Amino acid sequence: MARTALRGRLTWQAAAVVSVTGETASVVTIELDPPHWPGHHAGQHLDVRLTAEDGYTAEREYSIASAPGEPVAITVERLEDGEVSPYLTGELRAGDELELRGPVGGYFVWEPGDGGPLMLLAGGSGVVPLRSILRHRRRTGSDVPARLLYSSRSWQDVIYRDELGQDHDGVQVSYTLTRGHPAGWTGHTGRINQALLERVAWPAEAGPLAYICGPTSFVETAAAALVGLGYPPERVKTERFGGTGGR
Amino acid sequence: MSPVSRGFRHLRRAPDGQESRLPPGQYVTEGFPVLSAGPTPHTPLENWTFSITQGGQAKKSWTWQEFRALPAETITADIHCVTRWSKLGTEWRGVSVDTLLDAAGYDAPYVMAFCDGGYTTNLPLADITGGQAWVAFGYDGGPLEAEHGGPARVLVPHLYFWKSAKWVRGLDLRDADEPGFWETYGYHMYGDPWREQRYAGD
Amino acid sequence: MDALDGNAIGGLLIDVFGTEMTAASSTCATCGASRPVAELVVYRQAPGTVVRCRTCGSVLMVLVRRADVTSVDLSGLASLSQPGSALSRQAA
Numbered sequence: 140m141a142r143t144a145l146r147g148r149l150t151w152q153a154a155a156v157v158s159v160t161g162e163t164a165s166v167v168t169i170e171l172d173p174p175h176w177p178g179h180h181a182g183q184h185l186d187v188r189l190t191a192e193d194g195y196t197a198e199r200e201y202s203i204a205s206a207p208g209e210p211v212a213i214t215v216e217r218l219e220d221g222e223v224s225p226y227l228t229g230e231l232r233a234g235d236e237l238e239l240r241g242p243v244g245g246y247f248v249w250e251p252g253d254g255g256p257l258m259l260l261a262g263g264s265g266v267v268p269l270r271s272i273l274r275h276r277r278r279t280g281s282d283v284p285a286r287l288l289y290s291s292r293s294w295q296d297v298i299y300r301d302e303l304g305q306d307h308d309g310v311q312v313s314y315t316l317t318r319g320h321p322a323g324w325t326g327h328t329g330r331i332n333q334a335l336l337e338r339v340a341w342p343a344e345a346g347p348l349a350y351i352c353g354p355t356s357f358v359e360t361a362a363a364a365l366v367g368l369g370y371p372p373e374r375v376k377t378e379r380f381g382g383t384g385g386r
Numbered sequence: 387m388s389p390v391s392r393g394f395r396h397l398r399r400a401p402d403g404q405e406s407r408l409p410p411g412q413y414v415t416e417g418f419p420v421l422s423a424g425p426t427p428h429t430p431l432e433n434w435t436f437s438i439t440q441g442g443q444a445k446k447s448w449t450w451q452e453f454r455a456l457p458a459e460t461i462t463a464d465i466h467c468v469t470r471w472s473k474l475g476t477e478w479r480g481v482s483v484d485t486l487l488d489a490a491g492y493d494a495p496y497v498m499a500f501c502d503g504g505y506t507t508n509l510p511l512a513d514i515t516g517g518q519a520w521v522a523f524g525y526d527g528g529p530l531e532a533e534h535g536g537p538a539r540v541l542v543p544h545l546y547f548w549k550s551a552k553w554v555r556g557l558d559l560r561d562a563d564e565p566g567f568w569e570t571y572g573y574h575m576y577g578d579p580w581r582e583q584r585y586a587g588d
Numbered sequence: 589m590d591a592l593d594g595n596a597i598g599g600l601l602i603d604v605f606g607t608e609m610t611a612a613s614s615t616c617a618t619c620g621a622s623r624p625v626a627e628l629v630v631y632r633q634a635p636g637t638v639v640r641c642r643t644c645g646s647v648l649m650v651l652v653r654r655a656d657v658t659s660v661d662l663s664g665l666a667s668l669s670q671p672g673s674a675l676s677r678q679a680a
Binding site for chain 3: 149184186198200240241243244245246247354355356376377378379380381
């Protein structure tokens with residue numbers, strides 16, 4: 140099939156790195172300024188490519204953390220044995236260039252017209268595309284009710300803590316911490332399971348639309364649990380990350 | 387070439403003085419990447435057999451106990467994956483393919499290794515006899531882990547590592563060289579890393 | 589290494605098809621299950637990318653990248669269709 144030579148989302152472009160901002164001890168948000176950005180939808184991702192001097196390349200996908208209309212940003216978690224994430228979280232700085240392609244994705248996306256109520260389930264850095272969805276919801280003035288259940292190792296690992304905070308703007312937020320919790324913690328603990336979702340998730344009769352993102356094991360447990368609670372499978376959208384969060 | 391990413395280092399060269407151990411286009415890795423075309427099988431050992439087959443018949447078959455009673459060797463080898471990582475000095479325990487073929491008797495120029503999960507790969511008899519190949523059940527001093535091909539995998543280190551088929555259950559003797567799984571999808575029929583035979587036509 | 593899903597190969601599929609494909613509907617030629625490409629099981633850490641049916645495990649697509657060209661074998665699919673356009677093929 141003939142290759143098309145379109146600029147924009149089908150081809151690689153070098154984007155200026157505007158800023159690299161720490162979110163947690165192992166997570167940064169990178170704001171980018173690509174020369175030919177066609178705009179994106181909430182939930183999409185972009186592909187990043189690094190090239191070493193000997194021509195070696197490494198490619199990874201990262202969910203877009205910003206809402207449509209905001210400057211393009213990705214949030215990256217440093218994986219201990221990663222090849223790309225240590226560079227993005229430790230070496231990359233404002234003024235550098237980062238090669239990217241995107242936006243990519245037509246399935247794990249949400250527009251206000253898609254309705255709800257929204258049931259968002261985040262495992263670790265799986266919160267990134269869900270934050271784009273919540274920001275888009277707020278920026279468009281949507282009144283679709285939304286619930287976010289965010290599973291994280293610890294409170295220190297929760298990304299966007301101040302922004303997500305507690306309930307706000309018609310979004311009910313709850314957390315489950317899996318490896319330790321602060322003194323006086325009143326949220327949930329332990330890995331996500333059907334019993335927790337039965338307490339926290341919209342009941343199936345409300346006709347919710349679910350988006351689940353995180354490591355594969357998290358997504359599969361959560362998706363099975365929602366279907367077990369009566370959510371139709373076609374109303375449960377899933378996006379699996381590799382390892383502990385990145386792809 | 388795409389623009390170089392400032393400060394992105396590719397530090398996986400061979401240790402000093404050992405560059406000659408790396409085939410062209412390869413990099414050394416400290417880890418042991420897990421590559422797979424499908425889910426990790428988990429065949430219980432009481433159901434596991436290894437067979438030499440031909441024309442739809444098993445010429446010889448071993449249960450796990452029978453297989454583990456065969457003479458085994460320790461093999462130290464450099465391994466080279468077509469995805470460009472190499473791992474130097476890996477240590478394995480395995481039964482020589484010579485032992486298995488001699489017990490079955492054979493008269494064929496090629497084999498197709500067949501595995502749990504449906505993976506296959508083709509090999510010339512000339513490359514898996516004479517002490518060049520094993521069915522390995524141990525790695526790095528312990529049992530071969532499932533994600534790396536356990537309970538047993540082919541080990542033929544002089545070819546790209548996709549030929550060292552994981553979760554192997556037998557070798558089917560063939561009159562002709564037919565493409566296995568990756569060979570069908572464009573990888574090289576032989577796969578010599580020293581001639582960089584990654585893809586068909588290389 | 590856990591399998592991923594079709595979301596992870598969105599960019600790769602744009603290389604091959606020239607357009608976004610994760611929302612396209614796939615039908616397995618072996619068991620007949622239909623689901624969006626995004627929900628298929630993807631094994632990406634391999635000499636090539638192998639996409640399998642989530643219901644029966646059969647291989648649906650194999651993508652191999654060689655230099656700048658990505659080849660794709662779709663023989664495990666009965667059909668692949670976008671809403672509003674049909675890219676359907678008969679099973680071999």
